Amino acid sequence: MPADRPLQTEIETYNAKLPGLLGSVGKFVLIKGTGTEGIYDTYADALKIGYERFKLEPFLVKQIGQLHFFTRELDLECPSAAKQRGKLKAPPGRIGPSPVTRKTPPRLRAERVPGGAEVRGIE
Numbered sequence: 001m002p003a004d005r006p007l008q009t010e011i012e013t014y015n016a017k018l019p020g021l022l023g024s025v026g027k028f029v030l031i032k033g034t035g036t037e038g039i040y041d042t043y044a045d046a047l048k049i050g051y052e053r054f055k056l057e058p059f060l061v062k063q064i065g066q067l068h069f070f071t072r073e074l075d076l077e078c079p080s081a082a083k084q085r086g087k088l089k090a091p092p093g094r095i096g097p098s099p100v101t102r103k104t105p106p107r108l109r110a111e112r113v114p115g116g117a118e119v120r121g122i123e
Helices: 008-024 043-054 079-084
Strands: 028-032 035-040 060-063 108-112 118-122
Touching: 008 028, 008 035, 008 060, 028 043, 035 043, 043 060
Parallel strands: none
Antiparallel strands: 028 035, 028 060, 108 118
16 A cells, blocks of 8 residues: 555445445445455444454545445536526416515524413514
8 A cells, every 4th residue: 555545445346346245325334455254234333343353553434325426428408597598488377587586685583482381483
């Protein structure tokens, strides 16, 4: 393991074994070197076992999650910009602003109820 990249081996192991771990999404995997040492319900459980087994040697505890990919090659456009160019039409029967628009900002109200408790809300 290079000194400038601690846990690099463990991170690579996690990435390599992730497809097999996806049956336990949300749980925590304990990894030491190139081996998975166990899967635990909580971070605290995995960390406790890691310290018991490996003391102060480096190990990885990571929550198992699904792969997330993104790309910048999508041709997506903001709906309001598309509407301005005429690509997106307003729903039939709706012209102009939404009928639920407020002319005044909401106000905070507070009142006392029997027993002296204060109830707050927005009007």
